[in-house]
Structures are given as C-alpha cells and as structure tokens.
Amino acid sequence: MTEPATFSVDGKTGNYPVLAGSVGPEVVDIRKLYAQTGRFTYDPGFTSTAACESKITYIDGDAGILLYRGYPIDQLAEQSSFLEVAHLLLNGNLPNPTEHADFTRNITRHTMIHEQLAQFYRGFRRDAHPMAIMCGIVGAMAAFYHDSTDIHDPQQRIIASHRLIAKMPTLAAMAYKYSIGQPFLYPDNSLSFAGNFLRMTFGVPAEPYIIDPVVEDAMEKLLILQADHEQNASTSTVRLAGSSGANPFACISAGIACLWGPAHGGANEAALNMLREIGRPERIPEFIARAKNKDDPFRLMGFGHRVYKNYDPRAKVMAGVAKTILDKLGIDDPIFDVARELEHIALNDPYFIDKKLYPNVDFYSGVVMSAIGFPTSMFTVLFAISRTVGWIAQWTEMMEDPEQKIGRPRQLYTGPTHRDYVPLNKRA
Numbered sequence: 016m017t018e019p020a021t022f023s024v025d026g027k028t029g030n031y032p033v034l035a036g037s038v039g040p041e042v043v044d045i046r047k048l049y050a051q052t053g054r055f056t057y058d059p060g061f062t063s064t065a066a067c068e069s070k071i072t073y074i075d076g077d078a079g080i081l082l083y084r085g086y087p088i089d090q091l092a093e094q095s096s097f098l099e100v101a102h103l104l105l106n107g108n109l110p111n112p113t114e115h116a117d118f119t120r121n122i123t124r125h126t127m128i129h130e131q132l133a134q135f136y137r138g139f140r141r142d143a144h145p146m147a148i149m150c151g152i153v154g155a156m157a158a159f160y161h162d163s164t165d166i167h168d169p170q171q172r173i174i175a176s177h178r179l180i181a182k183m184p185t186l187a188a189m190a191y192k193y194s195i196g197q198p199f200l201y202p203d204n205s206l207s208f209a210g211n212f213l214r215m216t217f218g219v220p221a222e223p224y225i226i227d228p229v230v231e232d233a234m235e236k237l238l239i240l241q242a243d244h245e246q247n248a249s250t251s252t253v254r255l256a257g258s259s260g261a262n263p264f265a266c267i268s269a270g271i272a273c274l275w276g277p278a279h280g281g282a283n284e285a286a287l288n289m290l291r292e293i294g295r296p297e298r299i300p301e302f303i304a305r306a307k308n309k310d311d312p313f314r315l316m317g318f319g320h321r322v323y324k325n326y327d328p329r330a331k332v333m334a335g336v337a338k339t340i341l342d343k344l345g346i347d348d349p350i351f352d353v354a355r356e357l358e359h360i361a362l363n364d365p366y367f368i369d370k371k372l373y374p375n376v377d378f379y380s381g382v383v384m385s386a387i388g389f390p391t392s393m394f395t396v397l398f399a400i401s402r403t404v405g406w407i408a409q410w411t412e413m414m415e416d417p418e419q420k421i422g423r424p425r426q427l428y429t430g431p432t433h434r435d436y437v438p439l440n441k442r443a
C-alpha cells in the first residue's frame with residue numbers, strides 16, 4: 016500500500032490517499048483537494064485523470080493489452096461470439112449454457128422496433144449521413160419506450176439495455192436501406208446477431224439472402240473487437256449524460272454523437288477515405304510528409320492513440336480479419352496493399368516511432384467493412400452498434416455505484432473580471 020501523497024501549496028498542505036486497483040496505475044484520491052487548498056487540478060483532455068472506478072475493461076497501453084472482464088481480446092475475438100461478449104461485459108462473467116440461451120432469447124426478442132419509429136426515416140433527406148440519423152432515431156426511442164426509462168428501477172434498466180443492444184442493428188440497417196431507396200427488412204430471429212444485421216442490410220424482399228459464413232465471422236469479430244474500451248471519449252460522454260439522471264436512450268444518443276468525431280470512432284471512415292486518396296503505394300511518402308508537417312493539420316487517420324503507445328491489440332486481430340476476408344472473397348483491392356505498405360513505412364519512420372504512433376483499431380476495420388460491402392458512411396454506425404454494449408455496461412456500472420453523483424468539472428478561468436454594463440448610447 017503506497018503512503019498517502021502530500022500536496023503543499025501557498026502554505027496549505029494536504030495528504031491524499033493513494034488507491035490501488037487490481038492491476039494498472041494507482042490513483043491519488045484528490046476529492047478533498049479543493050476544500051483543503053482552494054485549488055483545482057488542471058488536466059484538459061484528462062490525460063492524467065481517472066474519472067471513475069470500473070471493473071469492466073482494462074487497457075495496458077504500453078504493453079498493448081486489452082482485457083474484457085479479465086479475458087484477453089484476441090481470445091474472445093477468436094473463440095467467442097458478440098452476444099456472449101455482451102453478456103460478459105454486462106454481467107461480469109461468461110454465461111453458462113442456460114444464461115447464454117436466456118440472454119440470446121432476450122436480445123433476439125427485442126430486435127423489432129415500434130412501427131411509428133420507422134416513419135421518422137422519411138423525414139430525413141436520402142443523403143443524410145447515417146450517423147446523423149442514428150443520433151436522432153436512438154434519442155427518439157425515449158419517446159416510445161416509456162416503460163423502460165425509469166433509471167432507478169433495475170428491471171427497467173435491464174429492459175432498456177436489451178432494447179438498445181437488440182435494436183441498434185435494426186435501426187442501422189434501416190438507415191442504410193433508406194439511403195439507397197430500398198425497403199426495410201424486418202429482423203429474422205432465426206439468425207445470429209451478425210447474420211440478422213447482414214440480412215437486414217444487404218437482403219431484399221424479392222429473394223432469400225444467403226449469409227456467407229466468412230462474412231458473418233468477420234462481422235462477429237468486428238463487433239467483438241469494438242465492444243468496449245475503458246473510459247474513451249464516447250463512453251465518458253455516456254457516463255456524464257447518465258450522471259444527470261438522463262434516460263438510457265438519451266445517453267446512448269449522446270455517445271453516438273461523440274463517437275462520430277474523426278478523432279474517435281469517425282476515424283475508420285476517415286482512414287479508409289485517406290487510403291483511397293493515397294490510392295497507390297508510390298504516393299505514401301507524400302502523405303507521411305504531410306503528417307509530420309506541423310503546419311499541416313493532416314494526420315494519418317487510423318494511427319495513434321491516447322492510451323496505446325504500443326500496437327493496438329485490436330488492430331492486430333483486425334489486420335488478420337482483413338486479410339482473411341479479402342483472400343476468401345477473392346477481392347483484389349489495392350487499398351489493402353496501400354494499408355500494409357503505409358503501416359510498414361510508418362512503423363519504421365523515426366517520427367512515428369518516437370511518438371509511439373501505431374495503427375489503431377480503425378486502421379484496418381475500414382478495409383474489413385469495405386470488403387463486406389458497407390459504404391464508408393456506415394463504418395462508424397457499425398462501431399456504434401458494437402460500442403452500445405460497452406456504453407450500456409459502463410452506464411449500468413455507474414448507475415449501480417452507491418457513490419455515483421452528477422459529473423461537474425471546474426475550470427481555470429482566464430476571462431474578464433468584474434465590469435459594469437454600459438448602455439448602448441454611451442458606447443464608442
């Protein structure tokens with residue numbers, strides 16, 4: 016047990032407990048700092064701040080380790096299924112056969128949406144970005160599922176959780192169908208979670224949809240790899256929204272909005288657009304030079320990470336999925352060659368080595384989703400389908416935390432001090 020930390024400023028001294036987790040960095044509990052010293056900590060971007068205690072996901076960025084409830088991500092991606100991983104993240108353990116059957120049935124039985132929700136799509140332009148639709152339609156769920164918005168009722172929290180996890184693929188597929196002018200398909204509860212989503216997205220009422228097991232397996236792995244990731248920006252958004260007592264549908268809608276950003280979940284769309292812009296390996300040096308140029312805002316999308324200062328373990332698995340699906344589907348897309356060559360060049364370039372910039376989960380996920388047939392505008396929507404499980408698990412953990420209170424950070428104020436109002440006719 017580490018001795019308490021001592022902090023002295025302007026003659027005021029306080030001792031602050033050092034708390035240890037089961038693994039990873041200890042934390043200095045500074046909750047009494049302001050009361051004892053009259054000072055705040057200052058940490059824009061929260062680079063050195065633990066915002067909560069959690070038992071769900073552990074990341075060791077230096078070692079490139081990612082554990083869901085203690086299980087390594089590569090083992091889960093290779094051996095588990097998305098619904099089994101969802102049960103693990105939500106409930107803390109891998110389900111036994113009865114729990115697995117019950118959880119699968121609960122999710123499967125919530126895949127349909129209220130018929131009137133489908134009318135919302137007709138209000139959007141056909142060329143609306145599907146993430147814009149998802150922000151709106153998921154938030155609108157709060158207007159339909161009133162019997163699961165009481166956040167203080169554990170049973171309602173569970174029903175809302177199952178509804179969100181189950182309906183995200185249906186809503187996402189509808190956003191895609193609407194954009195291409197094809198009819199919506201209802202869920203088929205005889206299919207797997209991934210298979211059902213593929214059919215609703217790529218199937219048509221005019222003929223049966225044959226699910227390619229290679230594509231279904233790649234989809235499962237994609238969903239598993241992106242399900243949770245500790246206190247990333249969108250998860251922190253969901254926690255902060257939930258801390259005010261907002262209903263789960265509003266919280267997940269807020270998480271979707273945050274995930275959309277190109278620095279976060281929107282990077283998969285940006286990374287694939289970047290690979291297509293590079294077009295061929297000979298143009299890579301030009302883009303590497305731009306990424307190094309301080310005067311150029313361009314960054315290599317799909318590279319770098321706030322936590323991983325080693326290879327993102329998800330990217331390793333995703334690279335394998337990309338190679339498998341391209342080989343098995345016989346897709347000869349030069350974009351994968353560009354990706355591999357870019358990765359090789361970047362990983363041997365001192366700039367990237369010094370700044371510990373490795374490919375992250377978004378670097379190869381776009382290649383996989385493009386190979387399956389999704390347009391780039393749907394990439395972050397798929398990320399949101401997967402991450403809804405993590406958001407729900409983290410939101411539930413927060414709601415069950417007896418110490419939970421509304422999140423309300425402070426600031427370092429550098430604006431004008433007191434000044435009196437000057438009437439318009441007296442201003443210069």
Ligand code: SDX
Binds near residue numbers: 241317
């Ligand atoms: C996700 O948090 C999570 O867990 C997120 C996520 C999840 O599962 O939830 O893992 C998913 O969001 C993955 C990240 C996807 N984003 C991208 O691929 C976008 C490109 N990456 C960068 O924008 C950046 O790396 C971030 C945003 C991911 C991380 O930025 P940080 O930690 O704030 O680091 P930084 O911006 O301060 O960069 C440190 C240095 C800077 O140079 P200096 O000012 O020190 O000289 O590295 C440089 C940056 O210029 N740098 C890059 C770069 N990323 C950082 N230079 C070129 N290309 C890049 N991609």
